[in-house]
Amino acid sequence: MIRPRCDAQAARGVPRPPRWPRPSAIMAKTYRPRIPKPFRIPRPMAAQAEATRFGWLTPDVLSIVAGALIAAVAPLDRLDYVARGLTASALADAAPSAQVLLVTASPEALREGLCERSLPGLLERGRARGALLIPPADAFCGGGAAASRAGAAGAAPIVRMPPELLRLSAGDVVGFFPLAAGERAPELGALGVSAAPWVLKKAPQSVPAVSLRDLADGQVPASALEGRIAVVAAGAGGVAPQAVATSALPPARGVAAVLGGLLDGGRRASAPAWVPALFVLLAGGLVRSARRRYGSLVATAALFLCVFALAAGQGVLAARAEASLIALPSALFGLAVAFTGVMIVRGLVVQRSVDRAAELIQRAALFRMQGxxxxxxxxxxxxxxxxxxxxxxxxxxxxxxxxxxxxxxxxxxxxxxxxxxxxxxxxxxxxxxxxxxxxxxxxxxxxxxxxxxxxxxxxxxxxxxxxxxxxxxxxxxxxxxxxxxxxxxxxxxxxxxxxxxxxxxxxxxxxxxxxxxxRGGGSPEDDLVEGARVALDDLQLFGSMLRSAPVGLLYADAFGDVRFVAPEFAKWLRARDVTVPAESASAALPPGSLTLGDVLGATSASDAAVSLSSVMASDDGIELSVSAPEPAVLSVRPLRRESDGSSWIAGYVAALIPVQQAAPVSDNVRPLAVRDAADPLCAFQLGDVVADAVASAARATGRAVRLEPIRGATHALGHRGELGQVLEAFLTDVAGRGLPGHGPVVSVREAPQGVQLSILDVGFGLGLPESALQRVLTAPGSAPAGLEPLGRLIVAVEDSHGHAELKTNDGWGITLTVTLLRAHPRAFVSANEGGKPAAQQNVIAIGRAGPK
CATH class of the missing domain: 3.30.450.40 (GAF domain)
Known part of the structure; x- marks a missing residue:
């Protein structure tokens, strides 16, 4: 096989034989028509796609993103710290602690040395895990015999708690700072004291508390210390057993509660930064959707629902996971920024819409028919x-x-x-x-x-x-x-x-x-509602006028669906076996029930005359003669709207105009062909006529018709109306026949011999013999099939005392050059005798001015 052999040759260093292009590619490059560079159409730009790529970045979306960034960065450090501490305190466990025992010693017992003498023995007899001395009790319990016995092998450790170890929030102990490297770090670690930013501590009433004197006197058995850590602190003496815990000096109760929670697995840390950011994004999206669909009230309710969900989710998450404490103030601040941005931006949009609508209503006040x-x-x-x-x-x-x-x-x-x-x-x-x-x-x-x-x-x-x-x-x-x-x-x-x-x-x-x-007075919103009501009244009046018109009227929208039809027109359609649906509650026909194509199909004219494209191609529309049931003229015109320098069809209007039959003409009488008096031989700007014809041809065919920059004033002499019509028909024909993407190129300039119009086309003359083109020049009135528009254009040029030339371009197209007589406009003012007013100024005189 060829491929394995080539691969083997490549492996041995032998170059692979070249691959020849396919025959189809060679033919496409060889026989592709070569278009001169000035007439090539540039590649369309992708500016629209670039403009719409970031269209979703609206101000309200940006405000939501800004709120999410604020929640992730957490700029409110102090408030976030306090909020995490309050969250940890609010989730305190009320179950009795089996890890910690609070032992209080009165000042008298501390001065007598009771703590120093009896504490090591009590810890040994009760098989306690150790003792943590809270200042100021550490000064009376941590030296002498207690220190020597605690240092013995196998004895329960007695450790002084450094004050800098405590992590406080709002005056309460919430955790422990990291342990500094020193001699106390191993001892504290043996007691289970480790770095914990926040701890789900035990409830203060859930930590058991006893008096040191009761333990020493045997009133409380030493077995109460079994498996526990004794938190020794100074307290009041001579109090009831139930008041021992409250008599301890702070921060003893807080340390005991936090240590109990830490030993029970209550260590907690900050949640990742993406958690509040994701929540703000989701909540902002919910508020934005509610604002756009249901209004401000529902959006505000959605905000409160999100705040409740955040608080409830914080509680559930903190009770189950370690890294779960969210920066609530920063998250709420970010959510507030997102909500404010959504509401303000939407409010500004609504206000701008109200102002714009009020302006439009004010401009439409001159056209109001009711109100x-x-x-x-x-x-x-x-x-x-x-x-x-x-x-x-x-x-x-x-x-x-x-x-x-x-x-x-x-x-x-x-x-x-x-x-x-x-x-x-x-x-x-x-x-x-x-x-x-x-x-x-x-x-x-x-x-x-x-x-x-x-x-x-x-x-x-x-x-x-x-x-x-x-x-x-x-x-x-x-x-x-x-x-x-x-x-x-x-x-x-x-x-x-x-x-x-x-x-x-x-x-x-x-x-x-x-x-x-x-409502407490008028407002722009009330004016907007009133203007909309007046507009609705005007629309209803328009519908009544259309339905009650004595002549047949019809209106179709931009999609060709008939929306309003007068009774006379409906009667004519039913006589033509066209089904006319009943009107809806709004007095309009439903879309799709009757189309303009159905109306044009009801005529007896040829298919070419009744196509909807014929209506689109002409601003004046078409007129069709119908005979049954009564002679009439069906006039259909497009309704064009101007926008951004171009026009588009916003709808169609049709009228059924009855006509009276003229008296029959004798068979031996033939009417003479007389030129329309409304189109005399006059001076005009050929550039304006050409520009209008190019625009009409482009709209009719949907293809590009290029117009080169016009050079000179282009004042020509001829029949303007006839030239404009035949030129538009010719450009429409050649644009429809041209190759895709290569429409005709039109240019107008002033030459020494007159005003010249040149039309370069690629596909019009493709495949036609040279004799056919010469025949059009010699006998334009009887042009060959397919060249009738060109013949009519040449006839119109000759009627305007001009001449035309045809030139082939290497067999791939033709160039038509039309030369018209140049007109020399003059502006003069003639004064009449007898004090009469002077003639109208800016009169264009053709030829030589007469004697004064």
Whole structure:
């Protein structure tokens, strides 16, 4: 076999034969089209991935990490030390100690030498493990005979406890410092005294205590010392047996309790630094999740739950493991930092969102169609007057407000700045004429002495809704009088609708004021809720308008799902056997129930004309002629939104416009092809037309169409509309046919012979013979199949008095060069005779200016 032989040759030092590349790789490199360097598309950058890589590092996450670092570093040393001591003291064992016995000696017994004489014998008879002398008893018990007998072979050791050995916290003994190298270290070690930062000590009442005199006198048997360590300390004499322990001088009881706990395995040390850090991370994550999902109240409850879990976990962990004492103050401080960061950051985000929403609502105030109660009185009442003036002919319209709890009117007028000075009647009491009849009943009536102008009549219309007077409207002048005499019901209808409008405003303001008082005044959050409610009202009004439109209207979202459809349009769809689902509770169709493709498929046009891509390709949309059940034109347009210098389709709107059939044309009459008068021969900037065509082609095909920097002003002469349309169609065609990643390259520049437009494309002319391209130049009106867009472009160029050239590029593409006449714009001002105003400035003149 080849491979083992090559391996053997390599082992002997013989070089391995070269490996030849595969044939497919050779073909790919040989026949790959070579694109000139200026027209190569650069490799896309990965800036988006780099930008989103650290997107999860939000300020609240950073605050949680900071809290975990604080818990790991434990900067509160003193508080952590005290907390560990209190934790160890709180977990004291209440079971009686079998390792330690507290022995107290009164000052009289110490002075008499009782401790020095009897202690070694008592330890020997009771088979005790030894004795630990606590100052100041060590000065009376550790010398002379006691020291000599303790030093004998096999005797129980009697050791003085150095004061620096004790580890204190909050005035209490919590452990022992490391033993210093010296003569006492082995003796203390023999008694079980070892370095212990913290000890789960015995409860003070669980350490048995006896008096030295009772032991010496035999009142307490010496067997009480068996297997125990006697902690000898000074104490009061002549006390009851149950008070012996409390009579010992400190720190005897603490030393006995700590030594008992240490001998029972109660040694404890600090927990690893990662334990509180991990807890803070988990707790911060829980608080953050609760804050984002359920709000601040649940997040605060989660914080307290975490604090309780930390305290309970500390107790359980300290009772079972040795390295288990957590730096509780530092952990709580880190948790507080994490909680504060989460709450403040989230609060700032919410506040920023509220401010931004309030700003948007304020900007949308000009487009509000409802929410009349939100308008101030200075704007509301003049608008009511204008509404009444549109509904009822009059020379002058006055409106009057009847404030709550009052019988006197307040007048408003849009033209005269208030309207109070126009009224001659000064009492303005609605219980008296002319506001009511002689019997005091409000009714529509004609009054001639109401205004300051005695000769101007006024039609007094009370605005009554559900039996309550909301205000008055006054139609003044002879026109109002004649209209009222001919159509008295008109004033009644107008008064009814205006009264309902005023009632809506009054009730809404009353409810809003009550809610504001219940909450203690208005706030940005209340304004945001009110703005959202108004926006919802506007949206509902928009839906009602769309459904009640007399013509067929339809709205589809950006995904092509129909959301609103007017009854006329739904009727037409059902006639075309298209299933129209019922509206939901929100008066909108559910997504996916009816698509825009279904609507376009219901037409009888060809498939190419009714595709959704045709709608996307043109900003003006498409228009389709439909015949059944009645002749109509279906117009579908995309709704584009501008953002970041580009436009995107936010939805689609369609209208079904009925048309009337034109009279039949005789068979021997043929209409003449006449150029549209809206597209005359004019001067324009070719660069602008090319830029628009490139952008439209890129949007329609989804491929890159490169535009080189435009050189010069590029003022050309031609038919701008026709050139723009055919150029857009040509670029769309060549971009769709081009090789992936190699779209056409367009450039515009000024040349000596005119304004030139060059289009370099790789795949348009690939595989076409030279004769086919020359045929397009000689007969562009009858271009071969596949080159029709190019032929139409050449025809449009020739109509604009230009010419086109085609050039092949070594068989892998074509270069189209279009040359148009250069236009020389001039800006001049011509003055007319007779004092008439001058002509419009900045007029572009084509050709030579005429004589002055």
């Amino acid at each position: 009349v109660h939100t308008l101030p009185d200075e704007e509301f009442w003049p608008r009511v007057a204008r509404l009444a003036e549109q509904a009822h002919p009059a020379d002058l319209v006055l409106v009057a407000e009847l404030p709550a709890g009052s019988w006197h009117l307040r007048f408003w007028n849009d033209r005269q700045g208030g309207g109070e000075s126009l009224v001659a009647e000064l009492r303005r009491d609605v219980r008296r004429p002319p506001y009511s009849s002689e019997q005091g009943v409000p009714a529509i009536r004609l009054s001639r002495r109401f205004l300051a102008k005695q000769d101007m009549p006024a039609v007094v219309v009370p605005l009554i809704a559900f039996g309550e007077i909301e205000g008055y409207v006054f139609f003044c002048g002879p026109v109002a009088e004649s209209t009222f005499s001919r159509e008295p019901e008109r004033a009644e209808h107008v008064g009814r609708e205006l009264a309902l409008l005023l009632r809506r405003k009054r009730l809404a303001r009353t409810a809003q004021a009550g809610a504001g008082e219940a």
